[in-house]
Amino acid sequence: MFPLVRMNETDMIPHIIxxxxxxxxRYTQYCFQQIGKISELELEHxxxxxxxxxxxxxEQMAAFDRNFAFYLPISILFSSxxxxxxxxxxxxxxxxxxxxxxxxxxxxxxxxxxxxxxSARDLKINTNGTRRDTFLKEWQLxxxxxxxxxHKFSENDAFKKRYTSLTGIxxxxxxxxxxxxxxxxxxxxxxxxxxxxxx
Numbered sequence: 001m002f003p004l005v006r007m008n009e010t011d012m013i014p015h016i017i018x019x020x021x022x023x024x025x026r027y028t029q030y031c032f033q034q035i036g037k038i039s040e041l042e043l044e045h046x047x048x049x050x051x052x053x054x055x056x057x058x059e060q061m062a063a064f065d066r067n068f069a070f071y072l073p074i075s076i077l078f079s080s081x082x083x084x085x086x087x088x089x090x091x092x093x094x095x096x097x098x099x100x101x102x103x104x105x106x107x108x109x110x111x112x113x114x115x116x117x118x119s120a121r122d123l124k125i126n127t128n129g130t131r132r133d134t135f136l137k138e139w140q141l142x143x144x145x146x147x148x149x150x151h152k153f154s155e156n157d158a159f160k161k162r163y164t165s166l167t168g169i170x171x172x173x174x175x176x177x178x179x180x181x182x183x184x185x186x187x188x189x190x191x192x193x194x195x196x197x198x199x
Contacts, residue, residue: 095174
């Protein structure tokens with residue numbers, strides 16, 4: 001399932017991790033683009049027809065990534081002390097399947113694969129100088145912190161380290177995918193229904 005090579009398009013992150021990190025960045029960039037199109041009024045709106053506002057959902061997504069950034073270095077230390085065995089490719093596949101069974105996500109949005117990005121530093125924020133700029137820039141900084149930690153991984157680490165948090169124990173690729181799919185679920189429940197259809 002995963003072609004294993006030493007170097008890749010980021011030229012730094014092990015390929016098995018990069019597959020899911022690039023997917024995470026693409027989805028985040030898509031969300032940033034859509035957030036930039038939403039009016040302040042629509043962003044904050046909630047009521048009988050919408051129990052949670054769009055901004056509430058987006059803040060939850062960013063908070064999940066902050067937790068990921070917090071737990072990642074702790075998890076690496078923890079796994080160095082307590083997890084000895086090497087992770088096989090099939091273990092990663094089973095982890096990913098379990099995550100997707102939990103969230104049962106629909107297909108990614110139209111033109112998702114057209115988004116070209118290889119680093120969290122390349123995320124583009126275009127909200128016309130609104131207060132959302134600060135929020136999105138802080139979210140971007142969170143992803144940069146995660147990426148900096150991932151850059152320190154060797155190919156061996158990618159198949160040895162595990163991520164441990166309140167959400168459970170995952171392979172590192174699985175932990176990244178768990179973050180993406182959590183955000184995907186929130187977006188599809190609380191944001192996507194109120195966006196103009198893409199063409």
